[in-house]
Amino acid sequence: MTLVSFVVPAYRVQAYLRECLDSILDQPFDDFEVIGVDDGSPDSSGDILAGYADRDPRVRVLRLPHNVGLGPARNAGLDRAAGDYVWFLDSDDWLAPDCLPEVAARLRATTPDVLVVDHVRRQWNDSAGHSAWAEVLPTRVDEDTIDLVERPEVLRLLHVAWNRVLRREFLLDSRLRFAPGWYEDVSFTYPVMLAAERIGVLDRVCVNYRQRRTGAITRTRGERHFEVFEQWDRVFRWLDGQEAAGDPDRAARVALLRPVVFERMVWHYLTVLGNGERIAPRLRQGFFARITADVRRWSPPGGPPVPPGVAGVRHRLVTGGHWGTFAALRRANKVGRTARRTVRVVRRRAVPALRTGRNALGYGYYRAQLSRPIDEDLAVYAAYWYRGYACNPAAVYEAARRLAPQIRGVWIVRRDRVDRLPSGVEYVVAGSAAYHRVLARARWLVNNVNFPDFVVKRQGSVHLQTHHGTPVKVMGLDQQRYPVGATGMDFAGLLRRVDRWDFSVSANRFSTEMWERAYPAAYTTLEYGYPRNDRLVTATAEEVDRIRARLGLTGPGPVVLYAPTHREHLPRYHPPLRPEALLDVLGPTGRLLLRSHYFHDRERGRRQVSTGRVLDVSDHDRVEDLYLVADVLVTDYSSAMFDYAVLDRPIVVYAPDWDAYRAARGVYLDVVAEAPGAVAVDFDGLLDLFRSGGVWSAAAAAARHRFRERFCGLDDGHAAERVVRRVFLGELSATEG
Incomplete structure (x- = not known):
């Protein structure tokens, strides 16, 4: 007989469900089962439950044919439960570490009908707000079980199901069930407490009660x-x-x-x-x-x-x-x-x-422009904090010129990047009067990062956040749990910027889950694939030959692109790479392209000297060009691997500081265990992969296939078109309509 059955109904909780399940399965106690109830969820919650069930026999999945609501979904889970006790845990909450052994010990020692446990309210900023426990029960309850007549104040504890562990036979004998509708905890919790003859009280925080910014009925x-x-x-x-x-x-x-x-x-x-x-x-x-x-x-x-x-x-x-x-x-x-x-x-x-150095005159001019009408035909584009014409915004811009030519597109760029714009692209210089004017009056504002804090979300304007990668490292609010990598971040300010978004582009289902969790707001997710990757699908052989010629990559021989990510917590970090040693392994015709992170665009010390077969391509504007000409990608924890995987070419994860990186910076994906190809954890191992042919092995190809199936299913060459039709032309796809 199992001691505890966790019943976890899931509906539109893809951003939080993994944390909930992990908090149960990672407890130092295993006499339990998890019954995940897919309550007809339209997102990936059901698939997440199924994935856990495939990997862990303690997890069982019950799929309901349609959405019935939290109360009936809990009843359905209760009907499948086999444990002595049932714990109804909400799928956006999570257990406190190491709490389950103490709960189990109390259950076995006292066999209560109900065991009430404490909780904390976890706000979006990861702060913990105490429950009413100390106010309701200012002195410790020493009795194994209590009588409500003698301690009626216990009824003043929050009337929810998830802070009570319930004896299953007691529930069945009492015929107590959840009612349908909102506030279903009320009509269940009070009868349960009043019917119980033995009530235990455990003064231990066991549940983190998530205070969601969006999606909860309280909001x-x-x-x-x-x-x-x-x-x-x-x-x-x-x-x-x-x-x-x-x-x-x-x-x-x-x-x-x-x-x-x-x-x-x-x-x-x-x-x-x-x-x-x-x-x-x-x-x-x-x-x-x-x-x-x-x-x-x-x-x-x-x-x-x-x-x-x-x-x-x-x-x-x-x-x-x-x-x-x-x-x-x-x-x-x-x-x-x-x-x-x-x-x-x-x-x-x-x-x-x-x-931030913006003069009062420019800010005042911007404020004045807000009183003028929105320009219904103006779209403003920016990428990487005004570093130039690039990434998803550039792909959307090009698709909009083709599909919605009546819309005037204007780019914002830094003054030192103006000469790098393609011919014919209209632009304004960041900080100029024209810059403040277009920001104030544009109907559409497109960016792969956030616009500055002073930008106002005007009624009638549309903000499109394209992002610029599938996240390996934790992002947004999740960085609060990794303060080493979040030094100086203003999370309240971040959420104010996120609240301006109308649309958020997602490259894949995984990204959708992470963005909803990291950036909780009321935007609409466009899970369309990444527009910048369209070119990786549609580029012709002639186009690739032209790029190779411009870069001087003529002749045979493998071209390896090395593109490591930025380490915010280690600003002077240089990856351990000896280009000459790698070239010796690649052979006399091999070439090595080195690309540093865009954050280092003004740091001369980050630049490699292009000599012979080593070419520093950090200043190349369009990273898609580099993907197209590279035969192999070597990266660490960069989102480059997700984009390059579209090409179905070998990828090597070179992770010399993996343990330190994930501990300090935090990650969403174990790129060593779930790599898109071969893995090396030191430079000698990297050389061995090329020397032995492990880069091109059947095992590496199989890993890449699994990776592509999971992350690249939407990259069909039409992502930018889908975005333009939805955002600029207001057209819904067949699935959305």
């Missing part, structure tokens, strides 16, 4: 929040049924606890109403009226209990149905909060403009 506005009344109605009807069941002891117990449950009901209603992100203004008076009706309907004998202080004032207003006074107090509080927020916003927008 969703709509009429479905009225379903909270149905859930509380179920609670009180259950209480009435218990009192009428003919068991005097049970009736007396329920009567004693009813006032506590009533107080929690009113608290919950006011919490939902007070959250401005849930109840729209036009619905608030109606919601308030429903609260008043329930207060009068379910009030315990002797009148409703009234808490002290401000909470008591709200209770009295609700009981009396005084909506006007309640709304006036709410408005007064909101005015104060709005005034304080306005001051912060003004400071935030003005100060960075001056701090």
